Amino acid sequence: MKTESTPMVQFDNVCKRYGELVVLDDLNLSIAKNEKVAIIGPSGSGKTTVLRMLMTLESIDDGVIYVDGEPLTHQRQSGRLVPADKRHLRQTRGQVGMVFQHFNLFGHMTAIQNCMQAPISVMGMTKPQARELALDLLSMVGLADKVDQYPAQLSGGQQQRVAIARALAMRPKVMLFDEVTSALDPELCGEVLSVIRKLGEQHDLTMLMVTHQMGFAKEFADRVCFFDQGKIAEEGPAETFFDSPQHPRTKQFLQAVMQAT
Amino acid sequence: MWDWDYAWEILPILGEASLITLQATVLGFLMALVLGLILAVLRMMGPKPVRYLVAGFIEFVRSTPLLIQIFFLYYVLPQFGIAMGAMLTGVIALGTHYGAYCSEVYRAGLEGVPKGQWEASTALNLPMSVTFRDVILPQAVPPIVPALGNYLVALFKETPLLSAIAVMELMQTAKILGSESFKYVEPITLVGLFFLCFSLVSAFLIRRFERRLNRQIRLS
Numbered sequence: 239m240k241t242e243s244t245p246m247v248q249f250d251n252v253c254k255r256y257g258e259l260v261v262l263d264d265l266n267l268s269i270a271k272n273e274k275v276a277i278i279g280p281s282g283s284g285k286t287t288v289l290r291m292l293m294t295l296e297s298i299d300d301g302v303i304y305v306d307g308e309p310l311t312h313q314r315q316s317g318r319l320v321p322a323d324k325r326h327l328r329q330t331r332g333q334v335g336m337v338f339q340h341f342n343l344f345g346h347m348t349a350i351q352n353c354m355q356a357p358i359s360v361m362g363m364t365k366p367q368a369r370e371l372a373l374d375l376l377s378m379v380g381l382a383d384k385v386d387q388y389p390a391q392l393s394g395g396q397q398q399r400v401a402i403a404r405a406l407a408m409r410p411k412v413m414l415f416d417e418v419t420s421a422l423d424p425e426l427c428g429e430v431l432s433v434i435r436k437l438g439e440q441h442d443l444t445m446l447m448v449t450h451q452m453g454f455a456k457e458f459a460d461r462v463c464f465f466d467q468g469k470i471a472e473e474g475p476a477e478t479f480f481d482s483p484q485h486p487r488t489k490q491f492l493q494a495v496m497q498a499t
Numbered sequence: 500m501w502d503w504d505y506a507w508e509i510l511p512i513l514g515e516a517s518l519i520t521l522q523a524t525v526l527g528f529l530m531a532l533v534l535g536l537i538l539a540v541l542r543m544m545g546p547k548p549v550r551y552l553v554a555g556f557i558e559f560v561r562s563t564p565l566l567i568q569i570f571f572l573y574y575v576l577p578q579f580g581i582a583m584g585a586m587l588t589g590v591i592a593l594g595t596h597y598g599a600y601c602s603e604v605y606r607a608g609l610e611g612v613p614k615g616q617w618e619a620s621t622a623l624n625l626p627m628s629v630t631f632r633d634v635i636l637p638q639a640v641p642p643i644v645p646a647l648g649n650y651l652v653a654l655f656k657e658t659p660l661l662s663a664i665a666v667m668e669l670m671q672t673a674k675i676l677g678s679e680s681f682k683y684v685e686p687i688t689l690v691g692l693f694f695l696c697f698s699l700v701s702a703f704l705i706r707r708f709e710r711r712l713n714r715q716i717r718l719s
Binding site: 293294295328331332334335336338340342343344345346355356359360401404405408 | 621626637638
């Protein structure tokens, strides 16, 4: 049932509510294999929730998310979808990796230990195997000389690059970037963005990023989704989206952002 | 007033009794450390009814005197067919009482670990047990070492309560010595000095341990 055209990620009528507050309202979004999608929008528009649901950090109130054709938090049982058991959840979740705004590195572990933990305890690698993999990834993000440093000894940009290497160590098919440069000093954003750029060129990765860096979104993303009040107000290829936005809310938002920078 | 000869004579006897005191302290505290962690985890992550049950148990234990708990375990439980030796009863009473206190300390430590650490563990697909053992606990425990150390010293100072069920620890030994010779000044004073010395030494050691941990935390 899985074909080349199976979307890597698909949101099917997904809803998320906190009590009365509707965070995501009947979201339908389909992302192709290797596609790079930027999610933008004002704060509180539900864009981070999209990533968090895909990472199973947030429950889904309604609808189904599919990752590579498999329902994420459900499983098929005699033709019907039922809530997934732990095993299924762990299996589908393994396809997705996430990088957080505040890095969330394990503070009591060195950079390389951060990258080795999951390969050892989830994928069952031996220590030398995990070490080799971690060294490769840390070199890829330009931190070969910092492998034995603790997060507190690294700059924000370096920490974020360790976090990217840590997520990649699990060989995800989909990578989620949640405002990964928002907590960084402006001069440190570049090093993180260039790592993401490199990932896009070198790896078969589907990428979803929530970002406030419009320049980067325009240059890097294949498609841009503008979220407003829990809905996709407008979406389109990056070029046309930024150069000729249609929806008045989009125009207004982009104008406000341009003024700020 | 003070009989040096008598003091020297009873010192070896008290020395032996101090081993019982230390044994009760160490075993009781180990039990408190383990039980406290279990209670804290059940209270934070167990199913709802378990949480309430555990919270109730902790409140109950903390709100009743240790002496009564000791008596209860020693004199009431045998009525229901559960009979234990005095020493074992004492260790369990101390361990349970201080386990309830320690669980609150653990809870503070566990709650102090940022939510992002749990989320990163989920994102890496780490099993719950690995998350807890390798990610959360190593960050939750160092900050609470001082508080746990305080309870070690407090538990130690409460071991004389075990004399109430005739555990031959320091206090009980001193009482027996006193009643035999009608000289209470020497045994009681020596016991007091022993507690003072041990408390000061362990407080010093805990502070040193704490400083070492702090250095590590600052590094990490």
